[in-house]
Amino acid sequence: MRILPDDKDTAIAVVEFESSEDAASALTRDQKPFDGNTIDVELDSGSILWVTNFPPEADEKFIRDLFGKVGPS
Secondary structure, three states, rough: OOOEEEEEEEEEEOOOOOOOOHHHHHHHHOOEEOEEEEEOOOOOOOOOOOOOOOOOOOHHHHHHHHOOOOOOO
């Protein structure tokens, strides 16, 4: 988790989850009160992950099997 400075009354945290189920659980806390503030939870699914240095024999099936737990491409 990273806390990003915003202004004196706001804090922004970027949290990465291991599974989509964990991220879905975080969404249940959206708009809930916390320490006198309201939690605003947003999913960011527009990120691009660049991965390199695969073995020469890595084909599409290899890549899909490797990253299939994360979600579809």
